[in-house]
Structure formats: C-alpha cells, structure tokens
Amino acid sequence: MGESVSLEDVRRAQQALQGVTFTTPLQESGYINDLLGGRVFFKLENLQRAGSFKLRGAYNRLRRLTADELRRGVVAASAGNHAQGVALAAGLVGTTALIFMPLGASMTKIEATRGYGAEVRLFGDTFDDAYRKALETAQETGRVMIPAFDDPDIVAGQGTVGLEILDERPNVDAILVPVGGGGLIAGIALAVKERHPGVKIIGVQAQGAAAMVMSRQAGEIQPALSVRTIADGIAVKRPGDLTFSLIQQYVDELVTVTEHDISRAILIFLERSKLVVEGAGAVGLAALLSGAVPVSLGTIGTVVSGGNIDVTLLNRIIEKGLVEEGRQLHIKTVVGDRPGQLSRLLAHIALLQANVIRVEHERWNPRISPAEVSIEVVVETRNQQHIEEILDTLRNDGYVVVVQQ
Numbered sequence: 001m002g003e004s005v006s007l008e009d010v011r012r013a014q015q016a017l018q019g020v021t022f023t024t025p026l027q028e029s030g031y032i033n034d035l036l037g038g039r040v041f042f043k044l045e046n047l048q049r050a051g052s053f054k055l056r057g058a059y060n061r062l063r064r065l066t067a068d069e070l071r072r073g074v075v076a077a078s079a080g081n082h083a084q085g086v087a088l089a090a091g092l093v094g095t096t097a098l099i100f101m102p103l104g105a106s107m108t109k110i111e112a113t114r115g116y117g118a119e120v121r122l123f124g125d126t127f128d129d130a131y132r133k134a135l136e137t138a139q140e141t142g143r144v145m146i147p148a149f150d151d152p153d154i155v156a157g158q159g160t161v162g163l164e165i166l167d168e169r170p171n172v173d174a175i176l177v178p179v180g181g182g183g184l185i186a187g188i189a190l191a192v193k194e195r196h197p198g199v200k201i202i203g204v205q206a207q208g209a210a211a212m213v214m215s216r217q218a219g220e221i222q223p224a225l226s227v228r229t230i231a232d233g234i235a236v237k238r239p240g241d242l243t244f245s246l247i248q249q250y251v252d253e254l255v256t257v258t259e260h261d262i263s264r265a266i267l268i269f270l271e272r273s274k275l276v277v278e279g280a281g282a283v284g285l286a287a288l289l290s291g292a293v294p295v296s297l298g299t300i301g302t303v304v305s306g307g308n309i310d311v312t313l314l315n316r317i318i319e320k321g322l323v324e325e326g327r328q329l330h331i332k333t334v335v336g337d338r339p340g341q342l343s344r345l346l347a348h349i350a351l352l353q354a355n356v357i358r359v360e361h362e363r364w365n366p367r368i369s370p371a372e373v374s375i376e377v378v379v380e381t382r383n384q385q386h387i388e389e390i391l392d393t394l395r396n397d398g399y400v401v402v403v404q405q
Helices: 007-016 030-036 054-062 067-072 081-093 107-115 127-141 152-168 183-195 211-218 241-250 259-273 279-290 311-324 341-351 384-396
Strands: 026-028 039-044 074-077 097-101 119-122 174-178 200-206 253-257 299-304 328-336 355-362 372-380
Touching: 007 054, 007 152, 007 183, 026 030, 026 152, 030 039, 030 259, 030 279, 039 152, 039 279, 054 081, 054 152, 074 081, 074 127, 081 097, 081 107, 097 107, 097 127, 107 119, 152 183, 152 241, 152 299, 174 183, 174 279, 183 200, 183 241, 200 211, 200 279, 211 241, 211 253, 253 279, 259 279, 259 311, 279 299, 311 328, 328 341, 328 384, 341 355, 341 372, 341 384
Parallel strands: 039 299, 074 097, 097 119, 174 200, 174 299, 200 253
Antiparallel strands: 026 039, 328 372, 355 372
C-alpha cells in the first residue's frame, strides 16, 4: 500500500497518548504460573479506557485530523472495540462518529459505543460486511474513514503496548498477541523487535477465524470464507495489507486455539484472577493452556487485549465451563409417580454433599408411561471424582441416570 511505520512513529504516538490512555498493569498470577509451570505476565488492556487497547490507535489517528476533517466527522466499522475507541477519541478531539457494526455484535459493545456519543448502525453478518458499508458511506458523505487496523497511525498507536511491556519488563523472552486484522501485533512486533530483536513475537488466532494464519502459510493474503468464534474482537475475514507486510517482517510465529481453549481461559481469568476478559483477550492464555505455545520459552508477556464481553455469552461460558471442569452435574432420571419419590432422590443427593441448584419435574413427557415422572436435577459438585461418586451411588440404588451435556 506504499505506507509503512517506524519505531519513531510509535514513540511519537506514545508521547501523544500521555494523559489520554493509561499505562495498564503488567501483572502475573501465582495460580496461573503454578498451573502452567512457568512465568507469565499479563498486559491488562482490558483495564484500558473503553475496555480495550483500541483507544490507542484510534486517538493517534484522529488527533491528526484537519479542521475540515473534524467538521465532516469520521466513520468506522467494528465488531465492538474499535467502535468504542473511535467513539471516545472522537469526543476527545471534538468531532462526530458514525459506526457500522455487524447485526450480531455484542449488545454490551453496541450500547457502550452509543454511550461514548457515536451513532451506531447495524449492517451485515460480519465485520467485513460492516467495513464495506462504512467505506461506501465515507465516499457518499465525505466523512473520514478510520480503519480498524490497516493504517500507519492505527498501527503506531497499538505499538505503544509493546513499548510499555519493554519499559516495565525488559527481560521478557516472548510476547503473545491476539490477531484479527493484525493492527495490534504489527505495532507491537515492530516496536519490540526494533528495540530488542531477540524477543519472540507470537500471534494467536481462533481456529474459526484464522485468515492471518492461512495468509502466512500461503505467503500472500488469503481471506477466510467465513468466521465463527466467540472471540468476536478478532473475527476478521481479511487481514490488512500493511499489517500483513509487517507481520511477515517481524512476527516469529502464528498459532491457533479452539473455542474450548478460549472458554477455559476466560473462566480461569474470572475465577482465579478476578478479571473480566473477552474472547480475543483470552487467546494468549488459551495458547499456553493448550500447549500451542510452550512455557519453556522463558518469561512470557501476554496481551489481554480487551474485556468487553457480552454478559449473556459470559454466563454461557461459565455454565459450560463448570460442567467441563467437574463443578456442575446435570442428570435426568425416571421414577414412579408416587408421593415421596422426588424427596427420596434429593435426599440421596444431599447425603453426598452436593448442592441442588435446579429441579424440573415433568409428567407430560410422551416417552414415559402415565405411571412415571421424569426428573431433571442440576447440582453443584466439587470435582470429577465427586460426580462419579454421585452417579455410582444413585445407580447402585436402582436409578437409571442419564448425564445431560
């Protein structure tokens, strides 16, 4: 695209962002270190203003608008975090923002973007659909298009995350970065490699949105046919031209993680570190938990890119995670439709020190006889061993128990 970014650009962005963004914490967790058997520091951009790193790049781009451009306003496309960054930055520099978001965008992110003063319009099924609409609107209205990642000022702004990591932990051996369109990792990789070439930079994508991985393997940009992941912040079909070029130059490796890996990481952050982290922000920890990135690399920095997760999605992740970790059991059985049968079943469960959190008692199931009743019970459990103890006891007492997934 004929444009590039230098370390000096990132340094200028860092100066411009003073008083606008926070220097977010770089902290470790004793529990996670013990779990992984290594030392990992988390760069908590989920605690940044607007809940993600995106304000860095957005403000760095918007601060350079001319008086005429400020009057015309800006337009952008986003699954959520760039939207909030642009909306907040627009208010700071004194212009208006129109944001296109996919129809399935998180309601939390939509309302937050409106809360920062932007006009939000929903369009298309993916970020790429919304992006095309934003480009079209920019041409029709004269608003300035603010790309989510493929822009030198955006990349330079995001690169300030890398400078902050090196300033606080100069002996870091590797840095893990979430990858969607590539703006964050391009900026970080450039900034870090230019200062400390020996630091390994590893990008992490969701398996359901791995266009950058495919492009890297092909040696040229390869758009994904579709994207499907709970990590909506990195659900991008086509990487940027500038960002792909910088990634080819500076990034050592790209890996992918599964939805299960991401969900588990979100749950660990929430329960053990008391941090609310969205899917994109959790992929670095997911890569370490799954073994996609070995902890033997040494001291590892991991960018937690954002915390703007929809509450309903978080609730589903918690429930599913509790089942997978042996912390919750959902069973179904059939008993005779006689007085005392339900209380007898619940008494068995109580004796095994399992807390009942939901009971459903159904007579009208056509698959059972008129003399029977179907009972579903959800209980809190300690671990997988506790689950096996409950199931063995109930089955030994004559219950035909089916575990519901």
